[in-house]
Amino acid sequence: MSVKCSKCGADIPEGATFCPACGSPVSTMQQQQPFTQQKANSSSQDSLKGLADTVFSKFIIMLGVCIGVLIAWIGKILTTFYIGTAANAGNVLHSIGFAGVGLLLFGGGFLNKDIDKYVRMGMVIIGGFILVYSLTPLSFSFNIPTNLPYGY
Numbered sequence: 001m002s003v004k005c006s007k008c009g010a011d012i013p014e015g016a017t018f019c020p021a022c023g024s025p026v027s028t029m030q031q032q033q034p035f036t037q038q039k040a041n042s043s044s045q046d047s048l049k050g051l052a053d054t055v056f057s058k059f060i061i062m063l064g065v066c067i068g069v070l071i072a073w074i075g076k077i078l079t080t081f082y083i084g085t086a087a088n089a090g091n092v093l094h095s096i097g098f099a100g101v102g103l104l105l106f107g108g109g110f111l112n113k114d115i116d117k118y119v120r121m122g123m124v125i126i127g128g129f130i131l132v133y134s135l136t137p138l139s140f141s142f143n144i145p146t147n148l149p150y151g152y
Contacts, residue, residue, distance in 0.1 A: 056108040058115070064104040072097030095134045102131035 003012045003026070010021035017026050054060075071093055078090025105127030109120040 052111040053114075056104070056112045058112070061104050061108040061112070065101050068097045068099075068101035068104065070097070071100070098130050098134035102127045102129075102134055106131060 003014070004010070005012055005019040005022060005024055007024045008019065008022040010019055012019055012026060018024065019026065075090040075093030075095070075097060079087050079094060080090075082090065105123045107127070108115070109123030109127055112120065115123070
């Protein structure tokens with residue numbers, strides 16, 4: 001790998017202690033090279049942080065929670081008033097809605113640093129509880145009797 005001089009930009013052969021063009025010591029350039037690699041790593045971390053800030057912004061969290069609760073309510077209505085396949089689909093919608101709410105709260109609590117730390121801690125706890133609730137077999141109960149008359 002060719003090393004460039006930080007002062008004049010000339011190529012420095014390996015093993016050289018000074019730049020052949022300007023006489024600058026090589027040791028200062030070797031100390032600056034990891035710094036540029038560190039800047040490259042920090043820029044990739046900044047882009048990931050920007051993505052996380054966008055996905056878990058306050059607006060997206062609030063909108064997603066509202067949509068998730070709406071989907072869960074629709075699923076609960078289907079489960080309550082229908083029998084058979086519609087009720088099973090209602091159970092799935094109910095679980096998917098609450099899983100989405102749990103993921104948004106859990107992820108937002110971890111990744112959104114703009115929110116107060118105690119609110120974030122509550123988001124992580126509640127989001128984790130909702131995730132566990134929505135993914136347990138109890139929320140996917142398909143033991144709905146199909147021999148009842150319509151409307152019961």
